[in-house]
Amino acid sequence: MSKHALPANTSLQDSPQNESAAFVLQGVRQVKEGQTLLDGIDLEIVSGEVTALVGPSGAGKTSLLRLLNRLDDPVSGVICFRSRPLNQYPVQQLRLQVGFVFQTPVMFPGTVRDNLLIALKLAGKSLIDADNLVAETLALAGLDPSLANREGERLSVGQKQRANIARALMTSPEVLLMDEPTSALDPETADRLMEMVRGLGKEKKITVVMVTHRLSEAFQASDWTIVMESGRVLEAGATRYIFEQTANPRIRAFLEKSK
Amino acid sequence: MLPLGFFQNADLTDQSIVDVSWLNLLMALGLILIAIGISRWQRLGLVKDFVIGAFRTLIQLVLVGYVLVYIFAVNRWYLTLAALILMLIVAVNAAIGRQKKTGDRKTLSWITGTAMLLGSSFTLFYITALVVRVNSWFDPRYLIPLFGMIVGSAMNGATIAIERLAGEMEARQSEIEAYLALGASYQQASEQPVRLALRASLIPTVNGLMVVGIVTLPGMMTGQIIAGASPLTAVRYQIVVVFMQAAAVAMTTVIVALWYRRSFFTTALQLRPRPAGNQ
Numbered sequence: 001m002s003k004h005a006l007p008a009n010t011s012l013q014d015s016p017q018n019e020s021a022a023f024v025l026q027g028v029r030q031v032k033e034g035q036t037l038l039d040g041i042d043l044e045i046v047s048g049e050v051t052a053l054v055g056p057s058g059a060g061k062t063s064l065l066r067l068l069n070r071l072d073d074p075v076s077g078v079i080c081f082r083s084r085p086l087n088q089y090p091v092q093q094l095r096l097q098v099g100f101v102f103q104t105p106v107m108f109p110g111t112v113r114d115n116l117l118i119a120l121k122l123a124g125k126s127l128i129d130a131d132n133l134v135a136e137t138l139a140l141a142g143l144d145p146s147l148a149n150r151e152g153e154r155l156s157v158g159q160k161q162r163a164n165i166a167r168a169l170m171t172s173p174e175v176l177l178m179d180e181p182t183s184a185l186d187p188e189t190a191d192r193l194m195e196m197v198r199g200l201g202k203e204k205k206i207t208v209v210m211v212t213h214r215l216s217e218a219f220q221a222s223d224w225t226i227v228m229e230s231g232r233v234l235e236a237g238a239t240r241y242i243f244e245q246t247a248n249p250r251i252r253a254f255l256e257k258s259k
Numbered sequence: 260m261l262p263l264g265f266f267q268n269a270d271l272t273d274q275s276i277v278d279v280s281w282l283n284l285l286m287a288l289g290l291i292l293i294a295i296g297i298s299r300w301q302r303l304g305l306v307k308d309f310v311i312g313a314f315r316t317l318i319q320l321v322l323v324g325y326v327l328v329y330i331f332a333v334n335r336w337y338l339t340l341a342a343l344i345l346m347l348i349v350a351v352n353a354a355i356g357r358q359k360k361t362g363d364r365k366t367l368s369w370i371t372g373t374a375m376l377l378g379s380s381f382t383l384f385y386i387t388a389l390v391v392r393v394n395s396w397f398d399p400r401y402l403i404p405l406f407g408m409i410v411g412s413a414m415n416g417a418t419i420a421i422e423r424l425a426g427e428m429e430a431r432q433s434e435i436e437a438y439l440a441l442g443a444s445y446q447q448a449s450e451q452p453v454r455l456a457l458r459a460s461l462i463p464t465v466n467g468l469m470v471v472g473i474v475t476l477p478g479m480m481t482g483q484i485i486a487g488a489s490p491l492t493a494v495r496y497q498i499v500v501v502f503m504q505a506a507a508v509a510m511t512t513v514i515v516a517l518w519y520r521r522s523f524f525t526t527a528l529q530l531r532p533r534p535a536g537n538q
Contacts (some may be wrong), residue, residue, distance in 0.1 A: 032532075070527055071436060091444045091527050104435050122443045167441070206444035 021080075022047040022175055022207040025070060026187035028077030030063050030231075037063040038074065041229035045224075047174075050201035052218035052239065054070040055228035056254065059213040062103075065177050066226070068209065069098035079173075087166050098175040099168035102182055105160035107152035112138070112163050115152050133170065140204070141166035142196040157163045158189040162196075169200075175201065175207040182217060190214070194221040219243050227251050274485055288313070290308045327403065336397035343383075343406050350374055350414040355421065356501045363522055369519045371417050379409045382503050390499055408479065408500055409507045412464070416508035419460040427452035432530060445524040453516045460512040464505045471501055520525030 023045040030038035038060045045051050045068075053061040065081055066072045070091050076154060079086045086094060108115050116134050117127055117218075135145035141162045147155070155163060161181055168176060180198070182190035198221045200206045212218055217227050219239060226236040235248050279287075291313045298305040320359050332337050351372045355364065361513060384404050387393045393401045428435065431452055438448035472494070479500055483493035 017522060051314070069440060071440060071529060087527070092444065095440055095442040102437060102440075106437035108434070108437070119441050122438070122447060124439045159500065164437075171442070173326060 012061070019049055021045060021069060022082065023078045023209075024083075025067075026078045026080075028064075028067065028074045028079060028168045029066065030060070030072065030074045030227065032063075032072075037231055038040070039066075041077070041231075041233055043226065043233060043236060045207065045209055046206050047179040050210065050221055051212045051224040051226060051227060052222035053209065053226050054213070054215060054218050055234070057213065058230070059228040060231040061177050061228055063210060065100075065211050067175055068175070069100050070096050071100065075242040096171050097173050098177060099171070099173035101161070101164050101168050101176065101181050103180040105157065105164040106183075107155070107160055107163065110152060111149050111239075112143075112152055112155070113148040113150065114165075115163060116167050116170050119167045119220055123171045125171070137166045137169050138163075140169060140196075140200075142192065158186075158193070161185065161193065165196075169206075175209065178208065178210040180211050180213065182212065184250040190217065197221045215243075215255065221226075229252065229254075329400075330399045330403070334399065339397045339399040339402055342399065342403055346403075346407060347372075347376060347379065350410045354417045366522055367421065367519065370522075371421065371515055373419060374511045374514035375410065375413045375520065377514060378507050378509075379406065379413050382409050382507040383511060385506070386499065386503050390503075391496075404479075405500075405503070406408055409503055412504035413507045413511040416460040416512040417444050419463075420456045420512040421519060423459040424452055424456035424516055424519055427455050428520070429532070429533070436530060439528055439530070443528075445521065445528055448528075449520045449523065453520055454466045457512055458515045460516075461505075461508060464508050468501060468505065471497070477501070 021044040023043070025041050025043040025045075028038055028041040028043075029036070041060075041064060053064065055061055063072070067074055068081075068086075070146075073087075075094060081089065081094065081098065089097075108118055113131075113134050114138060117130060120127055120130055120133075129257055130231045138145045138148060143159060143162045143166060147159065147163075152160070152163065153246055161184070165176070165178070165181070181197075182193055185193065194217050197208055197210060201208050201221075201223065208222075210217075210222065224237070225239040225242040227234040227242060229250065234251055235246060237246075242251065243255065291309065295306055295309045295313075297303075298309055326342075329344060351368060354371050354375070355367050383402065386405055386409075387396065387401065391401060391405070428449065434451070435448045440447075467475075477497050477500065480490075480493045480497040483496060484490055523531055
């Protein structure tokens with residue numbers, strides 16, 4: 001199913017279509033309040049790696065991301081997750097496998113531990129002996145496990161964002177969607193968060209799809225980059241290729257402007 | 260409102276009540292003129308509403324008086340029932356009439372109507388079967404005023420519950436979506452808004468339980484006392500009334516809130532965009 005399940009010498013290009021794709025989008029259109037947000041998106045998102053969605057604001061990055069765990073449904077087009085259309089999964093099951101981290105972190109009432117345990121509770125999993133899992137997941141998200149007993153609201157913004165990531169990771173999702181996770185963070189904190197995200201892809205083989213307006217982050221953390229503009233995909237490819245070799249003049253201009 | 264002398268007690272009726280004649284009533288208009296004067300002086304923009312309101316009060320209550328006299332005289336179950344249904348319909352309309360935030364009025368009338376019907380009729384049944392044991396089950400002299408007070412409370416409760424729930428659902432969108440994204444059901448995602456809506460609609464009732472008789476002398480009790488009933492009888496009735504109002508509000512609002520919240524979600528557990536005309 002995932003890329004590393006293939007024989008070691010099989011390159012991505014050789015693998016049959018969809019085999020390595022977590023998501024396949026075909027002709028996806030999204031319209032809200034009369035505004036076309038996504039205008040015919042065809043894409044594949046590679047399993048077990050980090051994909052960055054970049055582009056100017058209003059490009060449709062967040063609108064696209066929200067479709068992947070059905071926070072929204074497109075007005076037309078098909079989205080497949082592991083070769084099956086999204087709407088064939090019971091939506092709650094789908095969301096347990098496809099986690100979402102919002103741009104502004106949301107802490108539920110209670111301690112950090114409470115926040116993490118809510119995820120288990122919603123997944124219908126046992127809370128007995130969950131303390132080890134809480135500690136492990138906090139560490140994975142780059143938070144000191146001693147913060148577990150701190151009131152969620154008393155964390156810094158950066159810590160809240162990590163706690164939100166940890167909460168999304170509690171149920172071991174296959175995919176983690178992140179909507180501008182660093183937008184509220186200072187560059188240094190953002191940098192460390194990106195390192196952590198990179199690790200999720202590299203070590204945990206979690207498929208990460210991340211919206212970002214900071215190109216440096218895409219470059220730093222992602223294997224794949226999708227450049228969007230006005231509801232369309234300008235180009236999608238390996239991050240190094242997009243950043244260093246793209247021939248698309250609009251992308252070159254965008255990269256220049258964002259430096 | 261209760262016509263004076265409603266629960267007049269047989270053993271005390273020899274004390275005659277001071278009647279309010281039509282001329283006396285005209286004098287009472289002076290009181291509303293004071294209110295109108297203040298509203299005009301401070302430019303509250305309420306003069307017209309006050310005048311219309313005063314006339315409506317006058318006309319509605321006088322008519323109700325005659326209607327009640329008629330219904331009591333005829334004393335037929337179908338007339339009583341018709342009166343109760345009419346009261347319910349008017350109350351349901353009033354409860355949802357003030358909702359500006361709802362393009363889904365049809366759903367809301369249905370939900371509110373059912374909730375108020377169930378909450379109020381159960382309470383009325385409980386009262387007349389177990390507490391105020393009325394001789395004939397349709398005795399309008401008891402059913403109509405009791406039902407009026409029940410439905411009135413249920414109406415206020417439902418209004419607050421609807422308004423608060425809609426407000427919280429809008430204010431807490433990001434929190435609700437965070438729950439949904441974790442695989443929550445709509446019940447789980449809306450737990451907090453529902454709790455807040457229910458608390459808001461029940462707190463006036465709870466406060467009422469705390470201060471009744473000390474800060475407020477409820478209208479019905481006052482009426483009975485003026486009508487010559489023993490304060491002890493009036494108090495016992497009032498206790499019944501306060502408890503029945505609490506029950507009616509709790510039942511009505513819980514049905515409204517638990518049912519209405521469904522309308523904020525699509526079947527795919529997404530937050531439904533609120534209908535236009537949302538301000």
